[in-house]
Amino acid sequence: MPANSLEQVRNLCMRRGFVFPGSAVYGGVASFWDYGPLGVELLNNIKKAWWQDTIYTRNDMEGLDAAVLMSRKVWQHSGHEATFGDVLIENRKNNRRHRLDHLLLDQDPKLLGELLERSAPTWDPSDPQIDNLAQFCGSWLRHHDGQDSKVGFSYGLESIQRIAQLIKKGNSPVTAANFVFLLTNLAVRKQLAVGVLNEVGIIDPTTGEVGDWLQPRRFMGMFVTHAGPVQADPGTEEELASRVYLRPETAQGIFMNFAHVQRAMARKVPFGVAQIGKAFRNEITPGNFIFRTREFEQMEIEFFIKPPQFVKEGEKNDQQWHEEWVEQRFKWWLRYATSPSATLEERDATASRFRARAQTPDELAHYAKATTDIEYLFPGSLGWGEIEGVANRTDFDLSAHSKDVPEEDLKRLKLEPNHDSTEKLDYFDPDAKARYIPWVIEPSAGATRAMLTFLCEAYHDEVVTEPTKQQIDQIKSDAAMIRKNAEKKIKEAQKEIAAGREAKHDPATVEAFLNLLDETVSRLPESLTEVLTALDHEGAQNLEPVKKFRPPTEKLVEDCTRTVLRLHPALAPVKLAVFPLKKNKPELVELAQAIKERFQRHFRVVYDDSAGIGRLYRRQDEIGTPFCITVDFESLEDGTVTVRERDSMEQERVKIDDLPAYLLPRLQGE
């Protein structure tokens, strides 16, 4: 079983030097993380695997490393300055801000129906977004009412209102969630009156009461900084003239360099440019450890293809290229999420935690014709989460950054003419004997999110020696004692609170701890390590029996279980650990160190003699080291060492001279 909570992975990461909270000396700063000695190795290995598979093993790719800071004009013409960021709404009663789309999704759907019904008559039916929605509603009604298509599509605003009424009655063919994106957009364009939001009584989920809502506003998702010294008020001409943004995606750096790369490397379309680099987003709701952070790394490909009208018979069109990239990228994720030692059953189980999901039209970014998200089923409440988006960005971006784009193309792409650009980012196709602006397929993955994905999938707590019945019964009786004591503390705390005094314990937190403890104890022995993790719960603090219970539980966990990261060897931070059987035998130490030196130029190898062999194995298992080598007295006589494999824990005698041939293919996952 992979990790069943993000907490397990987070604990391991902090304990073993993968990830540390940023600026911890000053109490930390939310959602910024530092990657420790093992984290940086893992992250580098993920990026190396991606770079090799994306560039070296293909004939149609080049690499790039563009500047993080680019002209503000890049972000104006890409559409980010106007649209990138979340729409927030504030409740005047408690000054709390909420993401409007999340707030609306939290409401009773009937209330959304009401909102839709009251707002629809005020909308402009010629607005393309409204028109799209009306057609969408019309076509749904056609199915629902069994009417012919002409009638269905001619409904206009009435079709939205009719759907709104069905939502209110609870028998709509489409869910209210389908309208949230549009409502959010309209709100920021001031076309969804704040008065209506207040009339229908939108509930604040933090209080459970109707809020007093202020006009929703879009908050800038990009971090602003300045090139050169500036001492001007935000928004003034002087400030805007020196303003630059920390890039929220690496993609725009590739678009800026499309023509440079094409000319310098004499590339013919189709070809792609790949880039790995930091991206920054002022996320309103960062969280879930390193899943959503404000500073993260992306691995992006912009793959330039022929526009549909130039595709010849036998060549792939944009849709086919899109499908091919989804397939390629999906395979990549599965390849590195699976340990080569996995059984067929385990491989199937891993595959079932990945899926490719086509975005619905209302989810699509402003530039995308179609996007397929590759998602992973993260443990706990996070659930399915996007790890990569593969988008068909058409010719939107290169056109947006080009001068002299024909009128009809600007209209098709809903773009304004670009009078700032000095270039037309087009390409002369020698086969078609024509110039065109290429289309783009963009597979865009998060490197730091990939790290979390691979860690969650690789994490395993395993029982290696079954605890005895007596040991299990002891845990159960200790847990019962903890419950008895904690229930007493809960009652005392409740009394204190009722009397208006400060309580030593928070009853709800202690109750949550007890539930967690009961749940983990009920799954013994397989949940042995989880019982120990449960003792770290906030609600367990200051409970005396917990303090007594911890040391024997720790000992039992150490004796009976191991935590192992079944990472693909290509990703493992440390590839090899070498131990002498005895640290006080100089000849064993010397040979072990010589073996380390032999490999250390090729990959990360560690030497360790700080504990007994059993404990050293456990330490390496926990960080995913695929192979451990023990040098013993036999090694001195016959030149062989014991090689122990992480997943099976099997041991083999291998000649020292044969180690490269033994290890190298296995480390590549062959």
Ligand code: GAP
């Ligand atoms: N150029 C397209 C683009 O940036 P995106 O879906 O916004 O698309 C691509 O981001 C990937 O970047 C996501 O699939 C995710 O893996 C990663 N990502 C996005 N925002 C992130 C954040 N706040 N923290 C960590 N990773 C993030």
